[in-house]
Amino acid sequence: MLTEDEARRFVPDGDGDPQTDIALAWELLYRLEPELYDRLVSAERLHPGVLDWLPRNVERIVEVGAGAGRLTLELIERAREVVAVEPAAPLCRLLNRKLSGADHRSRLRVTDGFFDDLPVTDDCADVVVACSALTPAPGHGGEAGLAEMERACRPGGCVVIVWPNHVDWLAAHGYRYASFPGEMFLEFASLEEAAELTEVFYPSAATEVRRRGRRQVPFEVLGTNPPRDLAFKEMAR
Ligand SMILES: C[S@@+](CC[C@H](N)C(=O)[O-])C[C@H]1O[C@@H](n2cnc3c(N)ncnc32)[C@H](O)[C@@H]1O
Numbered sequence: 001m002l003t004e005d006e007a008r009r010f011v012p013d014g015d016g017d018p019q020t021d022i023a024l025a026w027e028l029l030y031r032l033e034p035e036l037y038d039r040l041v042s043a044e045r046l047h048p049g050v051l052d053w054l055p056r057n058v059e060r061i062v063e064v065g066a067g068a069g070r071l072t073l074e075l076i077e078r079a080r081e082v083v084a085v086e087p088a089a090p091l092c093r094l095l096n097r098k099l100s101g102a103d104h105r106s107r108l109r110v111t112d113g114f115f116d117d118l119p120v121t122d123d124c125a126d127v128v129v130a131c132s133a134l135t136p137a138p139g140h141g142g143e144a145g146l147a148e149m150e151r152a153c154r155p156g157g158c159v160v161i162v163w164p165n166h167v168d169w170l171a172a173h174g175y176r177y178a179s180f181p182g183e184m185f186l187e188f189a190s191l192e193e194a195a196e197l198t199e200v201f202y203p204s205a206a207t208e209v210r211r212r213g214r215r216q217v218p219f220e221v222l223g224t225n226p227p228r229d230l231a232f233k234e235m236a237r
Pocket of ligand 1: 065
């Protein structure tokens with residue numbers, strides 16, 4: 001199920017238990033049930049302020065941990081070339097399928113790779129970005145992954161971490177922070193979809209979601225922080 005390279009990063013001690021290791025559980029989900037994962041993230045749209053903030057009209061963007069393309073699809077029209085790095089083969093296939101009808105498809109290349117070993121040359125990108133993917137844990141980027149993102153970014157370019165979950169760690173590495181206000185909801189396709197997916201991913205909130213009877217679910221109901229923020233660092237010229 002996991003390749004050797006994946007196992008080395010996601011189960012470094014050799015025998016992880018997805019019941020207790022949440023990061024491993026997500027990695028297994030990406031590989032076993034990519035469509036189920038995609039249904040969840042399709043409801044978790046990024047704050048428009050985040051999308052407005054991201055640069056346009058640049059030469060090259062590298063996105064790491066592209067997943068099912070929540071951000072990738074927004075990047076494709078912003079650069080002459082977008083390189084989407086994603087280790088989970090089922091998500092790469094899903095992303096390629098989604099992109100098949102997209103405008104500017106030829107601008108985008110989906111490729112296998114990891115934060116700590118990016119398949120790109122030094123200083124190659126104007127923007128190097130990750131959304132909900134980089135963490136301080138070595139298997140999910142860590143110090144080596146952040147250094148690799150910065151290696152790939154040209155002088156004067158920007159490394160951007162969208163929806164960061166360890167802001168202090170990034171601040172200690174010279175990253176500034178921006179957050180965009182306003183109430184945010186998960187927007188499921190239907191009430192049934194909201195009920196079914198919260199049952200799977202947020203079981204403690206499922207009763208409340210059914211009681212509210214709406215396909216829009218405030219992030220607070222799920223007890224999770226909304227995708228309204230980013231951390232960024234402009235690379236020295
Ligand atoms: C929560 S998903 C986010 C996907 C996408 N960026 C989004 O916002 O929808 C995390 C992604 O990071 C990828 N990932 C996990 N570990 C990684 C690593 N070491 N290097 C690169 N990508 C990794 C996963 O395969 C997954 O696609």
